[in-house]
Amino acid sequence: GDSVTQMEGPVTLSEEAFLTINCTYTATGYPSLFWYVQYPGEGLQLLLKATKADDKGSNKGFEATYRKETTSFHLEKGSVQVSDSAVYFCALSKGGATNKLIFGTGTLLAVQP
Amino acid sequence: DAGITQSPRYKITETGRQVTLMCHQTWSHSYMFWYRQDLGHGLRLIYYSAAADITDKGEVPDGYVVSRSKTENFPLTLESATRSQTSVYFCASSESAGAVNEQFFGPGTRLTVL
Numbered sequence: 583g584d585s586v587t588q589m590e591g592p593v594t595l596s597e598e599a600f601l602t603i604n605c606t607y608t609a610t611g612y613p614s615l616f617w618y619v620q621y622p623g624e625g626l627q628l629l630l631k632a633t634k635a636d637d638k639g640s641n642k643g644f645e646a647t648y649r650k651e652t653t654s655f656h657l658e659k660g661s662v663q664v665s666d667s668a669v670y671f672c673a674l675s676k677g678g679a680t681n682k683l684i685f686g687t688g689t690l691l692a693v694q695p
Numbered sequence: 696d697a698g699i700t701q702s703p704r705y706k707i708t709e710t711g712r713q714v715t716l717m718c719h720q721t722w723s724h725s726y727m728f729w730y731r732q733d734l735g736h737g738l739r740l741i742y743y744s745a746a747a748d749i750t751d752k753g754e755v756p757d758g759y760v761v762s763r764s765k766t767e768n769f770p771l772t773l774e775s776a777t778r779s780q781t782s783v784y785f786c787a788s789s790e791s792a793g794a795v796n797e798q799f800f801g802p803g804t805r806l807t808v809l
Contacts, residue, residue, distance in 0.1 A: 625800035625801050683798060687735055
């Protein structure tokens with residue numbers, strides 16, 4: 583069945599370091615891909631999305647490109663801040679009648695000053 | 696307040712008790728979802744609803760019951776709580792179907808079953 587695999591965490595970085603969180607997926611058809619972020623004590627919120635191959639989603643300095651050839655959607659940021667400390671979830675959706683999201687296991691990012 | 700709310704935010708109960716978690720959204724979104732979040736599993740879908748009076752099972756529905764008599768409310772009931780249902784529960788909603796549509800999440804309910 584469809585699935586999402588994320589790199590294991592936690593990822594610990596110093597402020598202003600470069601961030602990459604790997605995400606690969608397995609799915610039939612043409613899913614949309616998402617990154618959600620969960621700040622401590624809060625629910626998830628959409629960070630960025632891409633709906634077709636080669637699309638680049640971006641928001642708040644984060645970027646991810648939908649690579650169909652490698653079935654990947656890696657999250658990147660050039661210079662992280664302490665305020666970026668959170669859990670990041672990669673997810674896919676094939677829409678249709680249900681609009682269900684399939685999530686990866688999440689990656690905890692801790693940014694130290 | 697506008698948005699999606701969950702209550703209670705924290706709940707401790709005992710094995711065998713019935714527990715209901717509430718979810719309310721003010722956007723009149725058609726779709727609503729219940730997920731549970733467990734370490735090592737990410738979020739897993741319990742039940743979803745496409746509209747009032749239309750519900751269907753997700754990935755892990757056993758031990759849970761849902762109803763949706765009004766568009767804005769989607770309660771989740773644990774009929775006889777078990778320790779394995781200790782988790783953080785998130786409700787979400789989206790305006791319509793389609794892979795491009797964002798789901799909006801509530802703040803979560805942390806449930807502990809003793």
